[in-house]
Amino acid sequence: MKRLHPPLIQATDTVHACAAGITIADRAQALMDALPAIQRSEAEYLELGATGQLYRITPSDSVTPAIDATLMGVIYKSHFARQGSPSRTLYDQIRMAPEFGICPLCGQRNVATVDHYLPQTRFPTLNLTPINLIPACSDCNKKKLASVPTSAENQTFHPYFDELSNERWLIAEIQPSAPPTVSFEIRPAGTWDAVMTARVRNHFLVMGLEELYIAQAASEMADISYALEDIGAATGPDGVRLHLNSQFRSRHAHNPNSWKTALYEGLRDSDWFCAEGHRLIRNRSQINTMGVAQPAL
Known part of the structure; x- marks a missing residue:
């Protein structure tokens, strides 16, 4: 957005x-x-x-x-x-x-x-x-489609008029599982009123953004899994966290509220992921598009 x-x-x-x-x-x-x-x-x-x-x-x-x-x-x-x-x-x-x-x-x-x-x-x-x-x-x-807003709250985001702030408002939560599970949620920025909060949440629902971001996050974690295992083996949880923080800062500088920014922040702030979870990404399970672990066939 x-x-x-x-x-x-x-x-x-x-x-x-x-x-x-x-x-x-x-x-x-x-x-x-x-x-x-x-x-x-x-x-x-x-x-x-x-x-x-x-x-x-x-x-x-x-x-x-x-x-x-x-x-x-x-x-x-x-x-x-x-x-x-x-x-x-x-x-x-x-x-x-x-x-x-x-x-x-x-x-x-x-x-x-x-x-x-x-x-x-x-x-x-x-x-x-x-x-x-x-x-x-x-x-x-x-x-x-041809949806028509009937109230201020159910309007979707308008790129020409709406300013969502550079304050962090898209948040990723990491749940311990094998492989790790990611979910995304909206944490209202301090500059938002109740109407803007409702509109952003409505936009996420209408556009299916949580499902999209979960799928992209699963792919991103698969891409970085080997590197994280190597870093963890060499430097432990602190080294994993330091690497994730570097990735977070780079993405935050470009877009404070992209799904990648939220993902790397969530991974960095998860003690479980830095200590153990990063080694479970390449689990013998598949992640479906909703981020739920399923047994491999």
């Missing part, structure tokens, strides 16, 4: 670019005629988004009498997002904004698409509004 700078382009830019690529004259004119309504929706979005109140925007089934939600969806897909269209460069400008091309909604997978924070089918006036368009991986886009 990473903050992004809001797009520098506005709805006026995307509407003009799309209209320039539409060869059906009546459709192009209808889109241009809809620009004032689209601009009003953009202004409302910017005002409510800044205060975490996008759930207050009323859904609709049309932009103007001449453009309903279905036609607006066609304009988005066939003109704004289509390869080779005059507006495709604006689409790509939004899609490629995240650092290293990593999805800001999960912080793990590669961006592959652009997600409508408020969905196309329910908010057609926002279909071409850049501030409503979030670069995302395919999995996050699919998990969110």
Whole structure:
């Protein structure tokens, strides 16, 4: 979950670019005629988004009498997002904004698409509004689907508006088992209020981030198991802890709340893992995607 700078382009830019690529004259004119309504929706979005109140925007089934939600969806897909269209460069400008091309909604997978924070089918006036368009991986886009927030608490994270703080809030817990089991939880940052805490937890649930991070953590531990065994054999628990702390500090410097930062912090702070658990990673069991040990077949 990473903050992004809001797009520098506005709805006026995307509407003009799309209209320039539409060869059906009546459709192009209808889109241009809809620009004032689209601009009003953009202004409302910017005002409510800044205060975490996008759930207050009323859904609709049309932009103007001449453009309903279905036609607006066609304009988005066939003109704004289509390869080779005059507006495709604006689409790509939004899609490629995240650092290293990593999805800001999960912080793990590669961006592959652009997600409508408020969905196309329910908010057609926002279909071409850049501030409503979030670069995302395919999995996050699919998990969110066309869900519409109905309260402040059940809104998901919005990368253009929400600042989650660099204070540590993603925590990994290590449970003694063979192999070790990892779980992730949210520890509210001191700057969060109750609404932000509920929103982050809702985002984790909707996007399935705990399951994703558990699977990635299991793979990461398998990757480092041989090195930890060598370090433990040579220098004991203190040497293992020192190595894990170095890994934690490196990841914390880049992203204080990545799953890797949380994992290495949790491993470092577990006396059991530093003394014994690191030798149990290569157990004759398999770790399923929920982080639960299962007997090998």
